[in-house]
Amino acid sequence: MSVRAEHDRGVLARLLGRDPVLHAYQLGDLDDFFWPYTSWFRLDDQVVLLYHGGDLPTLLAFGAPADRAALSVLLGQVAPVLPARLxxxxxxGLGDAxxxxxxxxxxGRHHRMALTDAGRLGAVAPAGVVLGVADLPQVRELYARAYPGNWFDERMVRTGQYLGIRDGGALVAVAGVHVFSPAxxxxxxxxxxxDPRWRGRGLGASVVAALCVRLLQSVEHVTLNxxxxxxxxxxxxxxxxxxRVADYDEWTLTASGAAAG
Known part of the structure; x- marks a missing residue:
């Protein structure tokens, strides 16, 4: 069987939904919010996603160990149609393909983590207020100071799933989402x-706990990388x-023979 493009969201949801934690990002990208920026490739019951909504396209291919031989075949067949840099x-192990x-x-190696013991949220005092579009200047400023180089899709603030902690009028901690799909x-x-000046006081745990409590009102699985x-x-x-539920590796890919830079 040869690789083919897949355009049926129902089929993709069925295949990815077999392991919603491992495939949380891909499932979220089935939403109308992200769908126009996606290309999907399928070989039998294996799926990979090319997301082209950022500065560089991003290829996502995740699978349990038993699936990786089939995923390697899929990636090898998709390679000729991928962008020159992504x-x-x-x-x-899939990088070899x-x-x-x-x-x-x-x-670098990354962990996929999932909220598997929501009872522990109660051990942390949740804190944070919902941030909106009007707060974006302060959010940008905090990221520039405390998290330079992070990937921040400002549209996600409109989901209502960004929380912040303030000291007076200043934003000193924030937690948000890359994916939010009740569907x-x-x-x-x-x-x-x-904020570096406020670290070590438990603010990160407090705002994450508050956001998780909020998310669990709408979704079943809360994950992160x-x-x-x-x-x-x-x-x-x-x-x-x-x-920790899985590991994956991040790479920058440059087509062999392409100019560096």
Whole structure:
């Protein structure tokens, strides 16, 4: 069987929904909000996504160990039609399937974590107010100071799933989402940060806990991605009830023979 483009959201939801935590980002991208920026490729029951809504397209291919041989075949067949430069988020070992067509620059091992013990949210005093479009200047300023280089899709503030903690009028901690899809029952935390001058006071845990409580009113699965070597962040998430459920690797891909830069 050869790879083909898949345009049926119902089929994709069925295939990805077999493991909604592993595929939370892809499921979220089935929403109208992201769907126009997606291209999907399918080989039998394996699916990969090319998301082209950012500065560089991003390829997502995740699978349990038993699925990775089939995913490698799929990636090898898709490689000739991929852009000359892109990011990739791949389950461990899948980069080998693209190594013949691309130069792979590693971006590090990451954990996929999921909220598996919501009871632990009660051990943290939740805090935070809902942020909106009017708060964007302060949000941008906080990210520039505390989380430079983060990927922030400002449209996500409109979901009502961005919370912030203030000191007086100043925004000192924030937590938001990369994915929020009540239709598919998934959310993914993102853009969590605290002003460096306020770190060590538990604000990060408090705003994350408040956001999780809010998200669980609308979705079943709350997930996130975190760099494996970010020990402080991993411990914060474990404290409020998250656990590691899978790993993946981030890469920058440049087509073999393409000019560097």
């Amino acid at each position: 990011y990739a988020h791949l389950s461990p 693209l190594a013949g067509s691309f130069r792979l620059t590693p971006g 598919y029952g998934v959310a993914a935390l993102g853009n969590v940060t605290t 975190v760099k494996a070597d970010n020990v402080v962040a991993v411990r914060l998430y474990e404290r409020v009830g998250f656990s």
